Amino acid sequence: MIMCLGGPAQDPWHDNSDGLMQMFHGYNGYADHTQPTMDGFAWNQNSASVMTSFSPEQLPVLNGLAKNFAVSDDWFSSLPGGTDVNRGFSVSGSAYDRLGTWEGGKAYQDWPDQAHRQSFWKTLWNHGHEDWKIYYNVIWDKAVFTYQLYLKGQIQAVDAAWAKAVLQEKETNNLPNSQWISPMEQFYDDIKYNKLPRFSYIEPAWVGESCTSYHPGSSSSGIASVVPAERALNDIYEALSSNPDIWSKTLLVVTFDKNGGLFDHVPPPYANKPWPNDSSDGFKFDIKGPRVPAIFASPWVKPNTVMRSSNGQGFDSTSFAATLLDWYGIAPSTWGLGDRIAKAPTTEGVLNEEKARKSVPKLSVPYDKSFPKNTNT
Numbered sequence: 234m235i236m237c238l239g240g241p242a243q244d245p246w247h248d249n250s251d252g253l254m255q256m257f258h259g260y261n262g263y264a265d266h267t268q269p270t271m272d273g274f275a276w277n278q279n280s281a282s283v284m285t286s287f288s289p290e291q292l293p294v295l296n297g298l299a300k301n302f303a304v305s306d307d308w309f310s311s312l313p314g315g316t317d318v319n320r321g322f323s324v325s326g327s328a329y330d331r332l333g334t335w336e337g338g339k340a341y342q343d344w345p346d347q348a349h350r351q352s353f354w355k356t357l358w359n360h361g362h363e364d365w366k367i368y369y370n371v372i373w374d375k376a377v378f379t380y381q382l383y384l385k386g387q388i389q390a391v392d393a394a395w396a397k398a399v400l401q402e403k404e405t406n407n408l409p410n411s412q413w414i415s416p417m418e419q420f421y422d423d424i425k426y427n428k429l430p431r432f433s434y435i436e437p438a439w440v441g442e443s444c445t446s447y448h449p450g451s452s453s454s455g456i457a458s459v460v461p462a463e464r465a466l467n468d469i470y471e472a473l474s475s476n477p478d479i480w481s482k483t484l485l486v487v488t489f490d491k492n493g494g495l496f497d498h499v500p501p502p503y504a505n506k507p508w509p510n511d512s513s514d515g516f517k518f519d520i521k522g523p524r525v526p527a528i529f530a531s532p533w534v535k536p537n538t539v540m541r542s543s544n545g546q547g548f549d550s551t552s553f554a555a556t557l558l559d560w561y562g563i564a565p566s567t568w569g570l571g572d573r574i575a576k577a578p579t580t581e582g583v584l585n586e587e588k589a590r591k592s593v594p595k596l597s598v599p600y601d602k603s604f605p606k607n608t609n610t
Contacts, residue, residue, distance in 0.1 A: 252313025
C-alpha cells in the first residue's frame with residue numbers, strides 16, 4: 234500500500250517560548266547563558282512525530298541536490314521561533330524586535346504602513362540595483378506574503394508597478410504580474426526566453442492541498458504531503474539546468490526559515506544581536522535556533538560538498554543575505570541591516586569547481602496515494 238508521504242498531522246509548537254524549552258529543557262538554561270542541551274523536544278511537544286525524520290529515499294529531490302552538489306550541516310535558523318521572524322532575518326537582518334507572527338488579519342494588512350526596518354531589496358535599490366524579482370505561488374489575504382511583510386512601502390516604483398498590476402488583474406482575471414513581483418509561471422517564461430533577473434527570490438505555495446514548502450499540517454485534512462514540494466523543487470531545478478546559458482551562471486540556494494519544532498541534536502550557538510537594543514519578553518535575539526537544511530546547486534559546485542563556517546559559529550539566513558550583498562559589491566558599512574548580518578560568514582566558498590560541470594544530474598521524484606506516480610498534479 235502507498236501511504237501519504239507527509240509530516241506530523243499537527244504543526245508542531247515552534248514559537249520562541251517553545252523553541253527555548255526544546256533547546257534547554259526549560260527556561261533557566263537560556264537565562265543563565267548555558268549551552269543548549271537539545272533534550273526538550275519530546276517533553277515540550279504532544280506528538281512523538283517530532284522525533285522522526287524522512288529518509289533520503291523518501292525525499293529524493295532534496296537529498297539528490299545535496300548529494301550531487303552541496304549541503305551545509307552547519308546552517309541554523311536565525312532564532313528559535315516562527316516563520317515571519319525567521320524570514321525577517323533572511324531578508325532584513327533581524328526579526329524587527331518581534332517574537333510572534335503577523336501573517337493574517339489586520340496586523341498583516343496594516344504592517345506596510347507601520348515604521349519598520351528595511352529589507353535587502355531596499356539596500357540593493359539604494360545602490361542602483363534593480364535587476365531582481367520576487368516570484369510567488371499564492372495570494373494570501375489579498376497580498377503576496379513576502380512583498381506585504383518585507384518590501385511594501387519601501388520603494389515607490391515597485392509599489393506603483395504592483396498596484397498597476399493588481400488593477401490589470403481585475404480586468405484580465407490573471408494573477409498580478411509586475412516588473413519586480415511575478416507569479417511562478419513568469420519564472421519559467423523568464424528562463425525560457427533568457428530573461429531571468431540577476432537575483433530571483435521564490436516564495437513557495439505555503440498553504441493549500443498542494444503546499445510546496447514542505448510544511449506539516451497545512452492541508453484541510455491536517456496531513457500535508459511533501460510530494461508537491463519535491464516535485465516543485467525538481468521543476469525549478471530542471472528548468473534552470475535545461476537552459477545551458479542560464480545554468481552556467483546560476484547558483485540555486487534552497488533553505489528553510491525554521492526547524493518547526495522538529496528534533497535536532499546539534500546545539501545552536503549564541504550569536505550577534507541584530508541591533509544593540511533588541512529585546513522582547515526577556516529574549517535578546519542573541520542565540521540561533523535549531524538547524525535547517527541548506528542546499529546549493531550549481532555547475533560550479535563539486536558533488537558531495539559539505540559546507541561549514543570557518544568561525545565555528547555556523548551559518549544562518551543572514552549568511553545568505555550577506556553573501557548576496559557582497560556579490561553585488563555593496564560595502565557592509567552601507568547595508569543598514571544591523572550587526573548580525575554585517576558579521577555573518579558568507580558562502581562564496583561553495584563554488585569550488587575550477588570550471589563549470591557539463592553533465593547535469595537527473596533526479597527522481599517521490600509519489601504517494603494523494604499524488605500518484607507519473608502525474609503532474
